[in-house]
Amino acid sequence: MSLMRLFTVFATAVLAGCLFVGCSRAPTTVKAASLKPNSQRRDAPDFTLKDADGKTVHLSEYRGKVVLLDFWATWCDPCRLEIPWFIDLQRKNKDRGFEVLGVSMDDEGWEVVKPFMKSVGMNYRVVIGNDETTQMYGGVDSLPSTFLIDRQGKIAAIHIGLASRKVFEDGVEELLHAPAGIVIDRASLSRGAR
Amino acid sequence: MLPLALLLTGLPYLAAQGSGHLSVGSPAKISGARNASVQTKIPVTVDPGFHVNSNPAAAEYLIPLSVTWSATGALEAGKVTYPKATKEKVGDDTLTVYTGSFDLIASFKVSASAPAGPGVAAGKLRYQACNSTTCFPPKNVEISVPYQIQ
Numbered sequence: 541m542s543l544m545r546l547f548t549v550f551a552t553a554v555l556a557g558c559l560f561v562g563c564s565r566a567p568t569t570v571k572a573a574s575l576k577p578n579s580q581r582r583d584a585p586d587f588t589l590k591d592a593d594g595k596t597v598h599l600s601e602y603r604g605k606v607v608l609l610d611f612w613a614t615w616c617d618p619c620r621l622e623i624p625w626f627i628d629l630q631r632k633n634k635d636r637g638f639e640v641l642g643v644s645m646d647d648e649g650w651e652v653v654k655p656f657m658k659s660v661g662m663n664y665r666v667v668i669g670n671d672e673t674t675q676m677y678g679g680v681d682s683l684p685s686t687f688l689i690d691r692q693g694k695i696a697a698i699h700i701g702l703a704s705r706k707v708f709e710d711g712v713e714e715l716l717h718a719p720a721g722i723v724i725d726r727a728s729l730s731r732g733a734r
Numbered sequence: 735m736l737p738l739a740l741l742l743t744g745l746p747y748l749a750a751q752g753s754g755h756l757s758v759g760s761p762a763k764i765s766g767a768r769n770a771s772v773q774t775k776i777p778v779t780v781d782p783g784f785h786v787n788s789n790p791a792a793a794e795y796l797i798p799l800s801v802t803w804s805a806t807g808a809l810e811a812g813k814v815t816y817p818k819a820t821k822e823k824v825g826d827d828t829l830t831v832y833t834g835s836f837d838l839i840a841s842f843k844v845s846a847s848a849p850a851g852p853g854v855a856a857g858k859l860r861y862q863a864c865n866s867t868t869c870f871p872p873k874n875v876e877i878s879v880p881y882q883i884q
Contacts, residue, residue: 615869618824620827621824652795656795681871683868702825702866702868
């Protein structure tokens with residue numbers, strides 16, 4: 541086989557591959573194992589709390605965005621481990637329709653929370669939680685407790701305790717990739733196909 | 735199993751969470767004469783797999799285990815001696831913590847004007863428990879130390 545013929549075969553194979561699979565860098569599809577299918581998602585309860593600037597925050601304002609809702613406290617070491625990851629997620633995905641919202645459970649309130657926010661460079665909004673807020677979310681007795689909320693305002697994942705950075709990244713990525721905010725319910729699809 | 739349980743059962747599971755993760759036994763009764771220095775042991779047990787921050791704690795932001803007295807009657811509150819801490823690694827941080835069973839030693843001085851007879855010193859033990867991945871809100875446990883002035 542001549543060199544030219546070998547090249548022709550190779551080029552044809554590459555072209556055929558491009559036609560079937562696509563040569564452009566299509567967005568990576570991340571399958572986050574921790575996300576619930578749509579049918580099992582519940583509405584994230586709305587709440588109204590003040591942020592560090594005294595501005596009123598309604599969770600419902602975030603409808604249409606993917607939200608990472610993080611219940612944390614300054615005295616919680618695992619929470620402090622996760623916060624730099626959330627700062628990164630906020631920085632990378634803010635322009636893609638994503639927001640982190642922190643709910644501090646510090647009894648001392650802004651007196652301890654504001655200095656901490658400044659010291660770690662938190663680039664997302666934080667509100668001070670209360671009993672009413674935690675009851676809405678099932679008690680939230682342990683920290684960190686993190687809820688991933690889809691664009692429809694439904695809870696897509698719950699992480700109690702320290703989770704891995706990848707789990708959050710994959711979950712956020714899948715929710716952001718959902719076309720027009722709709723996440724494919726794979727479980728329902730597979731049931732329907734039978 | 736926990737993540738699976740959460741996925742299957744959702745929010746109601748969270749409401750079922752939460753115990754103190756620490757228990758305090760009954761301190762031994764104190765007996766002494768006026769002006770005497772007296773001590774009692776306060777037995778503490780932390781649930782397996784959990785830890786509480788030492789006193790002093792490894793960092794300013796952590797909540798140490800601590801005893802404070804609210805009403806000591808005929809006793810004057812003195813120093814509380816905390817046990818030697820062990821080290822626990824959480825991520826990149828090294829914490830100093832208490833695990834398992836240990837005693838706190840509470841010292842008092844019997845007041846010079848203490849009337850003879852029984853009494854109770856009251857206080858609280860404050861702590862904040864965690865395991866390797868999760869922390870629980872600070873809690874207070876009431877402490878009662880019975881005493882007898884001779």
